[in-house]
Each structure stands twice: as C-alpha cells, then as structure tokens.
Amino acid sequence: MGNEQITTELSGASPPNGGCSHPSETGFAGVNVPPPDHILSVGYAFWKAKALFSAVELGVFTELADGPLDLKTMTTRIGLHPRSARDFLDALVSLRLLRRNADGSYANLPDTDLYLDRRKRTYIGGLLQHLNARHYQNWSLLTRALQTGEPQSGALATGSYPALYTDNTAQKMFLSGMTAGSLLAAQALAAKFPWKDFQTVIDIGTAQGCVPVEIARAHLHLTGGGFDLPQVAPAFTSYVKEHGLSGRLRFYPGDFFVDKLPVADVLVMGRILHNWDLPTKKLLLKKAWHALPEGGVLIVYDPLIDDDRLQPHGLLSSLNMLIETSGGFEYTGTECAGWMQEVGFHETRRELLGDVHSAVIGIKTKA
Amino acid sequence: MGNEQITTELSGASPPNGGCSHPSETGFAGVNVPPPDHILSVGYAFWKAKALFSAVELGVFTELADGPLDLKTMTTRIGLHPRSARDFLDALVSLRLLRRNADGSYANLPDTDLYLDRRKRTYIGGLLQHLNARHYQNWSLLTRALQTGEPQSGALATGSYPALYTDNTAQKMFLSGMTAGSLLAAQALAAKFPWKDFQTVIDIGTAQGCVPVEIARAHLHLTGGGFDLPQVAPAFTSYVKEHGLSGRLRFYPGDFFVDKLPVADVLVMGRILHNWDLPTKKLLLKKAWHALPEGGVLIVYDPLIDDDRLQPHGLLSSLNMLIETSGGFEYTGTECAGWMQEVGFHETRRELLGDVHSAVIGIKTKA
Numbered sequence: 001m002g003n004e005q006i007t008t009e010l011s012g013a014s015p016p017n018g019g020c021s022h023p024s025e026t027g028f029a030g031v032n033v034p035p036p037d038h039i040l041s042v043g044y045a046f047w048k049a050k051a052l053f054s055a056v057e058l059g060v061f062t063e064l065a066d067g068p069l070d071l072k073t074m075t076t077r078i079g080l081h082p083r084s085a086r087d088f089l090d091a092l093v094s095l096r097l098l099r100r101n102a103d104g105s106y107a108n109l110p111d112t113d114l115y116l117d118r119r120k121r122t123y124i125g126g127l128l129q130h131l132n133a134r135h136y137q138n139w140s141l142l143t144r145a146l147q148t149g150e151p152q153s154g155a156l157a158t159g160s161y162p163a164l165y166t167d168n169t170a171q172k173m174f175l176s177g178m179t180a181g182s183l184l185a186a187q188a189l190a191a192k193f194p195w196k197d198f199q200t201v202i203d204i205g206t207a208q209g210c211v212p213v214e215i216a217r218a219h220l221h222l223t224g225g226g227f228d229l230p231q232v233a234p235a236f237t238s239y240v241k242e243h244g245l246s247g248r249l250r251f252y253p254g255d256f257f258v259d260k261l262p263v264a265d266v267l268v269m270g271r272i273l274h275n276w277d278l279p280t281k282k283l284l285l286k287k288a289w290h291a292l293p294e295g296g297v298l299i300v301y302d303p304l305i306d307d308d309r310l311q312p313h314g315l316l317s318s319l320n321m322l323i324e325t326s327g328g329f330e331y332t333g334t335e336c337a338g339w340m341q342e343v344g345f346h347e348t349r350r351e352l353l354g355d356v357h358s359a360v361i362g363i364k365t366k367a
Numbered sequence: 368m369g370n371e372q373i374t375t376e377l378s379g380a381s382p383p384n385g386g387c388s389h390p391s392e393t394g395f396a397g398v399n400v401p402p403p404d405h406i407l408s409v410g411y412a413f414w415k416a417k418a419l420f421s422a423v424e425l426g427v428f429t430e431l432a433d434g435p436l437d438l439k440t441m442t443t444r445i446g447l448h449p450r451s452a453r454d455f456l457d458a459l460v461s462l463r464l465l466r467r468n469a470d471g472s473y474a475n476l477p478d479t480d481l482y483l484d485r486r487k488r489t490y491i492g493g494l495l496q497h498l499n500a501r502h503y504q505n506w507s508l509l510t511r512a513l514q515t516g517e518p519q520s521g522a523l524a525t526g527s528y529p530a531l532y533t534d535n536t537a538q539k540m541f542l543s544g545m546t547a548g549s550l551l552a553a554q555a556l557a558a559k560f561p562w563k564d565f566q567t568v569i570d571i572g573t574a575q576g577c578v579p580v581e582i583a584r585a586h587l588h589l590t591g592g593g594f595d596l597p598q599v600a601p602a603f604t605s606y607v608k609e610h611g612l613s614g615r616l617r618f619y620p621g622d623f624f625v626d627k628l629p630v631a632d633v634l635v636m637g638r639i640l641h642n643w644d645l646p647t648k649k650l651l652l653k654k655a656w657h658a659l660p661e662g663g664v665l666i667v668y669d670p671l672i673d674d675d676r677l678q679p680h681g682l683l684s685s686l687n688m689l690i691e692t693s694g695g696f697e698y699t700g701t702e703c704a705g706w707m708q709e710v711g712f713h714e715t716r717r718e719l720l721g722d723v724h725s726a727v728i729g730i731k732t733k734a
Binding site: 081083146 | 400401402403404405406407409410411412413414415416417418419420421424425446447448449450451452454455457458460461462463464467476477478479481482483489491494495498502503504506507509510512513514515516517551672676677678679680682683685686687689696697721722723
C-alpha cells in the first residue's frame with residue numbers, strides 16, 4: 001500500500017493555517033465552497049459564555065488581581081478539581097480573558113482585571129452572574145417565545161413587578177442583577193453629562209439606586225434620589241446608606257402607572273422603556289415631560305438597536321425582552337427621539353454609554 | 368439651565384463609532400481605561416448561539432433556499448408570532464447568518480445556504496440541534512463539573528454506552544447527533560485521503576455509520592463497514608441501506624474493551640479517543656495496531672487541542688468531555704502522535720479536517 005503517497009498527499013493538501021479545502025455539496029471535489037467556520041463558531045458560542053460565567057463564579061480574576069499565579073496554586077485557590085484545571089485556565093487564555101506567561105503562570109488582562117476583580121468598584125461580574133442565573137435558562141425557551149409572542153420567564157413575564165417583589169429572595173437577586181447591569185452606564189452618565197448645570201436628579205424605576213448613587217458620588221452638589229414601587233424602599237435605603245449618601249438621596253415611593261412622577265431638574269429612565277409596549281413607552285415619556293420644569297432634561301437609556309439594524313446586541317436584547325416581558329422590545333435612537341418629540345420635547349440628543357447601552361436625551365424647552 | 372452646554376458636551380464627547388470614553392476605576396475621568404466590550408461580547412455569546420438554534424429549528428434557511436422572501440411571507444412560512452419576527456430575522460442578519468436585501472427581503476448567505484438547508488447533503492443543522500437539545504442544558508453544570516471532576520450528563524457520564532442504548536429514544540437522538548457531528552469530517556476524510564491505495568475500511572465506534580457511508584459513496588472500490596456495540600446494529604443497518612450501500616458495508620458487532628478489533632487496511636477512530644482516560648486511549652490505539660496488517664493505517668480524529676494551547680475550540684471541547692464523560696479529555700496532535708509511537712506506529716501525520724476536527728494518522732510499518 002502506498003505509504004509514500006499518503007505522506008505526500010496529506011502533507012500537501014492542508015496548509016497549517018487551517019485553510020484546507022472543504023467537500024463540495026455535489027462531489028466532494030474540495031473546491032470553492034464556503035467553510036462552515038462561522039456557523040460553527042456561532043453555534044458553539046454558548047461554551048464561551050459559560051466558561052466566563054464559571055470563571056467569575058469561581059473568583060479566577062479576583063485571585064489573580066494581586067499578580068500571576070501558577071497552575072497548582074490556582075487549582076487550590078479557586079477550588080478546581082485537577083482533572084480539567086489546566087484545560088479550563090488555558091481555555092480562558094484562548095478566549096482572551098487571561099494571559100499565560102512564558103513561565104506558564106496565569107495573569108489577568110487589563111480589561112478582566114478592571115471589570116472582573118470583585119474588590120474593584122468597576123466589577124461587572126454581578127451582571128454576568130445575573131445572565132448565568134436567570135437568562136441562560138430563560139433563553140432555552142426562545143423558539144417557543146418566537147412562535148407564541150409570549151414571555152417565558154415566570155413572574156416578570158406578566159409585567160408584574162409587584163408579584164416579583166413579594167418574594168424576598170427573588171427580589172434581592174433581581175435587584176442586584178439590575179444594579180450590576182446598570183453600573184457601567186451609570187458611571188458613564190456620571191462622567192459625561194454636564195451635571196454642574198443642574199441641582200437635582202431622580203432616577204425612575206431605580207431598583208437599588210445604582211444610578212443616583214454613581215452620579216451623586218461624582219457630583220457633590222447634587223441631591224435627589226430614586227422612584228420605584230414601595231416594596232423596593234428597604235433595598236434602596238440600605239444601598240444608599242452603604243455608599244454614605246443618605247443625606248443627599250431619598251426614596252420616592254410610587255407606581256408610575258398610577259402616580260405622577262416626582263419633580264427634578266433631570267429625570268433618568270434607564271432600562272425601563274424597553275420593558276413595555278409602545279403605548280406604555282409613550283405614556284411614561286409623557287409623564288416625564290409633565291414632571292420636568294422648563295429647561296429640565298430626561299435621560300432615557302436602553303440597549304438601543306442601531307438605526308441600520310445591523311448590530312447584534314440591541315436586536316438580541318429585543319428578543320430578551322420578548323422572553324422576559326409581555327410587551328417589551330428594544331428600539332432605535334431615531335424611534336425614541338420621535339416619541340419624545342410627539343410628547344412635547346423639542347430638543348433631543350444621543351449618547352453612547354460605553355457598554356451595551358445608549359442614551360437618548362430630551363430637553364423640555366419652549367417650541 | 369445650560370442647554371447649549373448639554374448639546375455641546377454631549378455631541379463632542381462621543382464619536383459615532385462607539386469609541387466613547389469609559390469611566391476609570393478611581394475617578395470616572397474617562398481616560399485610558401480598557402473598554403468592557405470583549406467581556407460583554409463573551410458573556411452575551413449564548414444569545415447568538417440560541418438565535419441560530421431557533422433559526423435552524425424553525426427552518427429559516429430551508430425556506431430561503433429557493434430565493435429571498437419578505438418579512439411577511441417569512442413570518443407565515445416559519446410560524447413566527449409577529450411581535451418579534453422582524454427583530455429575530457434582523458438579528459440573524461446582524462449575526463451574518465442571513466442577508467437583508469435593499470428591498471427588505473431576507474436571503475441565505477453562501478455558507479448558511481450550503482450547511483443549513485435541510486435538503487442538502489451538506490446540512491449540519493442536526494449538529495446544532497444536538498448542541499441545543501443536549502449540550503446547552505448540560506453546560507449549565509460546568510462549575511460543578513470543574514469543582515468535582517465528575518460528569519454531569521446522566522447515563523453517558525458513567526461511560527456506559529450500553530445503558531444509554533437501552534433507551535430507544537435516547538439512542539436515536541444520540542446516534543443522529545453523532546452522525547450530524549461527524550458529517551463534515553467524514554466528507555473531508557472521503558475527499559482528502561488516498562483511498563485508491565486501499566481496499567477495506569472499518570470505522571471503530573461507528574454509530575449510524577456516517578463515516579464509512581461518506582467514504583464508500585465517494586470511492587466505489589472500497590468495502591468494509593462499522594464496528595460498534597450490538598445494540599447499534601439496527602440503526603447502522605438502516606442508515607447504510609438508506610444510502611444504498613448494504614452491498615459494500617456491513618456491521619461488525621463487538622465491545623472494544625472485550626473483543627479484538629476487526630481487520631481492515633484502514634481503521635478509523637473518530638470522536639472515540641476523547642471519551643476516555645489516558646490508559647484507555649492507549650489501550651484502544653494498541654488494539655488498532657494489533658488489528659492492522661503491515662502497511663495498514665489508523666486514522667484518529669477528534670476536536671484536537673492545538674499544540675500551543677491557544678485556540679478555544681479544542682480546549683472548550685475538553686471541558687465538554689469533562690461534563691459528558693467520566694475520564695475523557697481532548698489532547699494535542701503531538702500528544703496523540705507520541706501515544707501512537709508508544710504502541711508501535713512508526714510513521715504519523717496530521718491533517719486538518721476543515722470543521723472543528725483534526726486527524727492524526729499512523730502507519731503500521733516496520734521500524
């Protein structure tokens with residue numbers, strides 16, 4: 001049998017870059033057919049997310065925040081079984097979540113050190129744990145949601161925040177998930193908006209109060225607080241107290257379907273509008289317009305869909321709203337600016353917030 | 368309040384490419400801190416996989432194989448509820464799985480048309496459905512697997528294929544998942560290996576017989592078949608008959624831990640070695656060496672880890688083996704070539720198979 005020929009044919013056929021030929025549909029001729037790489041990469045993408053979630057859960061990046069550690073030390077420190085410890089840590093290297101040094105030790109990268117070390121204020125691991133604990137399971141039911149138009153996620157699916165909040169554990173998990181998801185946007189808002197020109201800010205649907213806390217920490221002249229259902233008061237009060245801001249931020253209890261919104265120079269609606277259908281979105285915008293003084297500002301932010309509808313995050317986030325809510329959906333900045341103008345705002349602006357969120361800002365001016 | 372300043376600061380701060388500044392850890396100064404984009408992209412990656420799985424399940428790509436269709440037609444044809452139909456199809460566009468034409472109609476891309484139209488022989492949707500039905504859930508338990516070293520996947524976890532195969536439905540799903548996962552590798556093997564120099568081929572752990580079927584279809588002089596546990600015989604026989612190859616391919620019943628392997632010019636072990644621990648891997652290689660004639664060839668393929676341990680697929684696939692089996696793991700081509708030489712093979716070669724698999728080929732020659 002032709003061993004030399006095997007050697008030749010096999011060596012010659014396949015360049016080491018993986019660009020070997022693919023069987024064609026009709027005759028396995030191996031010419032000019034597109035490779036399946038992209039499809040396979042998308043299909044196996046959940047492996048990557050889960051590896052990251054486990055790394056956050058096990059504290060990989062927190063352990064490495066003080067400096068590189070070798071395989072054996074890491075295995076012990078984060079409680080890995082030796083069977084897959086090396087493959088797991090190398091997988092994180094391959095995903096550009098860790099660096100492997102020449103001596104084989106593992107180290108954080110600049111982004112994973114900043115965002116995934118639990119001891120830093122920029123930690124967003126809570127968001128990833130929220131995705132892992134809540135959304136990974138709920139997305140199992142995507143096909144059914146697409147077929148029925150019905151949410152697949154329990155209490156919240158009915159739009160019933162009061163129901164969700166009757167269960168203390170569910171409330172706590174949900175609220176801290178909300179904080180983790182808002183943190184980067186809140187920090188960006190605190191950094192980028194001209195707060196020195198305003199005196200008061202109230203965050204509508206504030207949950208623990210992440211947004212007013214980040215803004216008030218950075219701007220000592222501001223007062224205000226957060227508006228949410230009365231059940232949320234203890235969570236807000238304790239979060240604000242933890243951050244030493246009880247003197248400047250207070251809780252405004254209320255139901256935005258029943259009550260007027262509180263008055264402030266700036267109102268924020270972050271990750272609120274996307275939970276609701278179009279009439280409700282417009283109702284909330286109108287209520288904000290009524291509550292604002294002349295010259296007041298409404299800041300809306302959500303994981304907006306880009307105007308060209310070509311970027312994945314906003315579109316997929318809209319499917320998440322399908323799964324999570326009974327009428328919610330994401331929308332483009334142009335759509336939001338149009339709704340704002342419909343309810344009375346005359347000037348609107350857009351702002352990227354540096355994570356997955358973008359803001360649409362409306363100013364209440366005379367026509 | 369300074370409306371002009373809002374306008375100026377907000378317009379100036381953020382270029383439309385999304386490259387706006389990020390709050391720094393210490394003071395929200397917005398300078399020189401790494402963005403969280405990559406971490407967020409990995410964390411939300413499961414959304415992408417699930418959108419693809421739903422698209423395959425709903426037959427999106429099969430419907431579009433005859434030409435572009437508009438939103439309304441697609442919504443009806445694939446049974447979408449109108450609520451999220453547009454966001455879903457646009458999400459597939461954003462993931463480069465569909466194209467949206469200037470008239471708004473949707474069309475397949477070359478790769479999704481070739482690999483995700485059910486009517487084509489290159490269809491790999493079965494693999495994606497296998498990932499969706501089996502692995503997506505099992506990966507929920509990754510952290511526990513990493514901590515305990517124990518598999519998390521039911522019957523197969525104990526290494527008990529006989530137990531798995533006692534349940535007919537489970538057997539059928541598992542076997543067709545195996546076929547879907549092997550199809551591209553089998554077609555690549557059929558196209559690239561110098562089969563004209565050999566007369567017989569037997570696939571070890573053959574399941575439905577995807578590998579011998581693809582090879583025998585392309586090379587009319589070959590005979591042989593597949594070796595697997597006796598319970599698999601009906602599935603193999605019916606699959607081979609469907610492909611009109613019963614005259615050239617037969618089933619070899621046996622247990623590779625108990626019985627000798629059957630004799631052929633070429634033996635194939637595809638996605639077999641990775642299921643087992645190192646002593647078992649070497650035992651199976653040794654058994655293949657014994658069964659081969661002088662000049663015979665063993666083709667091993669698996670989702671190999673690259674020698675530099677820097678590419679995600681093989682490493683993550685090794686974590687999949689952790690979740691799915693009690694001792695399995697992926698390995699590098701260099702490791703495999705070393706084990707082959709240990710058991711007696713003198714020449715070894717490597718070959719990329721164009722999907723996620725790579726082959727290591729050993730030739731039984733005199734020293």
